Amino acid sequence: MKFVLIIHEVEDYIAWKNIFDNASGIRKEAGEISYQVLKYENEPNRIVHLSVWSSLEKAKQFFESPKLVRIRTEAGVKSPDFIYLEQLETGIL
Helix, strand or coil: CEEEEEEEEECCHHHHHHHHHHCHHHHHHHCEEEEEEEEECCEEEEEEEEEEECCHHHHHHHHCCHHHHHHHHHCCEEEEEEEEEECCCCCCC
């Protein structure tokens, strides 16, 4: 499986989440299969977005596109860190 881990600070979580939700169609079209949104325990505007993608190349093209740069700016995203990951192993304990 291919994963993208994004860690970023947002100006306002509610405003960011609204734009994030409205972009679900373009994310799916680009190859996102599923996602989780998490926050830091004591920092409500520090967001972690973990998503599963059909390919890392599609994910990179999507996240690095000028359209997404504009959307991130509109959403109040500050300095995102993108980490592209390939699954080696999974398990349940």
